Amino acid sequence: MIERLISLSLRNRYLVLLLAAGLFVWGAYSVRESKIDAIPDLSENQVIVFTEWMGRSPQIMEDQVTYPLVTNMQGLPKVKSVRGTSMFGMSFVFLIFEDAADIYWARQQVLERLNYAQRLLPAGVTPTLGPDGTGVGHVLWYTLKAPGLDLGEQRALQDWYVKFGLQNVPGVSEVASFGGFQKQYQVTVDPTKMTYYGLTLPQVLAAVRSNNNEAGGRKFEQAGVGYIIKTTGYIQGMATLENVPVITKGTTPVRIKDVATVQMTGEARLGIMDLNGEGEAVGGIVVMRYGENADAMITRVKAKMEQIRAGLPPASRFSWCTTAAGLFRTRWTPSSTRSLKRW
Numbered sequence: 001m002i003e004r005l006i007s008l009s010l011r012n013r014y015l016v017l018l019l020a021a022g023l024f025v026w027g028a029y030s031v032r033e034s035k036i037d038a039i040p041d042l043s044e045n046q047v048i049v050f051t052e053w054m055g056r057s058p059q060i061m062e063d064q065v066t067y068p069l070v071t072n073m074q075g076l077p078k079v080k081s082v083r084g085t086s087m088f089g090m091s092f093v094f095l096i097f098e099d100a101a102d103i104y105w106a107r108q109q110v111l112e113r114l115n116y117a118q119r120l121l122p123a124g125v126t127p128t129l130g131p132d133g134t135g136v137g138h139v140l141w142y143t144l145k146a147p148g149l150d151l152g153e154q155r156a157l158q159d160w161y162v163k164f165g166l167q168n169v170p171g172v173s174e175v176a177s178f179g180g181f182q183k184q185y186q187v188t189v190d191p192t193k194m195t196y197y198g199l200t201l202p203q204v205l206a207a208v209r210s211n212n213n214e215a216g217g218r219k220f221e222q223a224g225v226g227y228i229i230k231t232t233g234y235i236q237g238m239a240t241l242e243n244v245p246v247i248t249k250g251t252t253p254v255r256i257k258d259v260a261t262v263q264m265t266g267e268a269r270l271g272i273m274d275l276n277g278e279g280e281a282v283g284g285i286v287v288m289r290y291g292e293n294a295d296a297m298i299t300r301v302k303a304k305m306e307q308i309r310a311g312l313p314p315a316s317r318f319s320w321c322t323t324a325a326g327l328f329r330t331r332w333t334p335s336s337t338r339s340l341k342r343w
Helices: 002-010 013-033 058-073 103-120 153-165 191-197 202-208 236-243 296-307
Strands: 045-052 079-087 089-095 135-146 173-176 183-189 215-222 225-231 245-249 252-255 260-266 281-291 317-322
Touching: 013 281, 045 058, 045 252, 058 079, 058 089, 058 103, 089 103, 135 153, 135 173, 135 296, 153 173, 153 183, 153 281, 153 296, 183 202, 183 236, 191 245, 191 281, 202 215, 236 260, 281 296, 296 317
Parallel strands: none
Antiparallel strands: 045 089, 079 089, 135 281, 135 317, 173 281, 183 260, 215 225, 245 252
């Protein structure tokens, strides 16, 4: 057999050389175009359903959210297993599909089934799909350094400017923010004062909700000029919130500040993000989509950071570190000499 193969090759040497050249060109092209990733993606083909219902115990989450979702997700096409887990205020359902199933087809199947399962959940509870990323999709971690801004202002800058800019980069599935404080108004009611005025907590909640919105009017014409009427009712500061009326006693309104204390503070945190032992930091994690080139996507994200930095306060900069997926052709710059400390 080998002798016949050698003889055939010698008689058709030009064809063999042409075939070898074609294989060489194809190999060189494949090496150049292959997706670079230091960690092979061996994760399961899964879709995550996340549900948030803050303030509820894990047992309530299991009984009223996780169990209805898991039972109704059974029987989807190409599903190997359905796993659920519950924790304080949150529920996760992991649907493991066959390896040959297209991930976006699988997400569509889950979304269609959620339309029915939504009716089985408590009022106001809405399940959502997790990002279309893999277990090794956290390819870039970065911190935002903005001198002169406190942690709350830095977090607001990250959430409302930097994050939206990076999410437009091709190949980015999600940008998850971490660190800092998420500003919020907190109303701390006084039970004694509420009892004195005969108020209940639902009344206070309803007053805050109803006085924090806008309503549209109508258009009318006067002297040949058209006017559009609308009301602006969004809360702009603590003083506005303090003066929201709850009820009226005779002719005197009982306002929020009469029964509660209003303050601007940060949302309760379960942990902090530390940067090299130098203190708290604000930043984000860039998650890569399924099937993307990690090295190319990291390069695009860093180029986008340079564009975003032009709109940041003076002396602001980014510091980043890549996971092993991005270390092949990543060139470190002076602004990235600090790396994130793993937590």
